[in-house]
Each structure stands twice: as C-alpha cells, then as structure tokens.
Amino acid sequence: MHDDKTTRGAGRPRSAEKNDAILRAALDLLARQGYVRMTLDQVAAAAGVSKSTIHLRWKTKADLLAAALAAVQAADAPPPSGDDRADLLAILRDFAATIARVNGMALIGTCLAEEDHMPELLALLRARSVMPRRALLREVLERAREEGRIRPDADLEAAVSGLVGPFYADYLAGRGGHPGWAEQAVDLTLAALRPQGNR
Structure with missing residues (x-):
C-alpha cells in the first residue's frame, strides 16, 4: 500500500x-x-x-x-525584532514577493472586474490575502504605539494603507518594482506617526 x-x-x-x-x-x-x-x-x-x-x-x-x-495568503509574521522599521520592511517585502509569484496584479484586476458577477472571488482574496497581511502590519504598529514610539491617537488603518498603497500606486504609474519602494513607504509612514516631540 x-x-x-x-x-x-x-x-x-x-x-x-x-x-x-x-x-x-x-x-x-x-x-x-x-x-x-x-x-x-x-x-x-x-x-x-x-x-x-x-x-x-x-x-x-x-x-x-x-x-x-x-494559497496567496500572507505568511506568518516574522518574530518581532524590536525594530519597527525592520519588521514592517520584512512584511512588505514578503507581500511584494507573493504578488510577483502569483501574478498578483492581474489576479487583483480580474477579481475586481468579476465583482458584479462573482463577488465571492474578491471577498475570498480579501479574506485570505489582503486582511491577513494588513493584520500583520497593524500588529507591528500597535506594538509601537503601546511602547510609545508612535502617537497614541494615530489612525492605524490609515497607516497600514499608507504602507501598502504605494505598491499599487507605483504599479499603475508604471513605476512598479522600483528599488526602495518599501523603505520609502515605511520611512514616510513612521515619520508621520512619531510623537510630536520626536519629529
């Protein structure tokens, strides 16, 4: 057997x-x-x-x-390093690698195009890939907020969108995959979230 x-x-x-x-x-x-x-x-x-x-x-x-x-879902979060920037970069780099591996931009476009006829496709993509990835980023930001490295009133959902949004915007602008996109997104977002005395 x-x-x-x-x-x-x-x-x-x-x-x-x-x-x-x-x-x-x-x-x-x-x-x-x-x-x-x-x-x-x-x-x-x-x-x-x-x-x-x-x-x-x-x-x-x-x-x-x-x-x-x-199968497109986010990987498990890397163990916290204590370095917010490094943790956010690791998650964003894994996100970009996943998008490249599964032809993700075309896949997202298809799910959006099919939304009227097959809304469950977009719902599945959100549930299996988008939301778990956003949760990983939010966990890092929540830890940083609890430890005083970002403002207590920071809008973390907006911050998460600020981290992943440049990837999509650059793709649509013809700049997809440019080196340093993740570093720029993280540095801009963290700078905007710092407590006022630390700017």
Missing part, C-alpha cells in the same frame, strides 16, 4: 506536487482569462493532470479557486 505522498510511478509527481501545480495553474488562468472563460479542462492541461484528478480534490471550479486564493 502506497502512501498518498509517495511517488506511484516513474516520472509521476507526488500528490503535494500535483496540488501545487493545479493551484498555480488555476491562479494563472484566473488572472489571464477571468472566472467565466477559465475551464477545468484548461487547468488540467496547464497542470499536466487529468480533469478527474482535479475533481478528486475539488468538486467545483469555485471550490478550486477558493483553495487557490487561499
């Missing part, structure tokens, strides 16, 4: 590898073609598996995309 995670034949991928290939293919096709035009046959062909292999794991296209969008 074979373990599900072992190779069952020469050249055949293990189950975890199949899952990853299917999820990557689903995200790529969703980003490029949208929900309606994307088919499970296309996902199977792109992932190098049969359609029945997909159906063994996920019953519907919506189930598959829920799992694929879950």
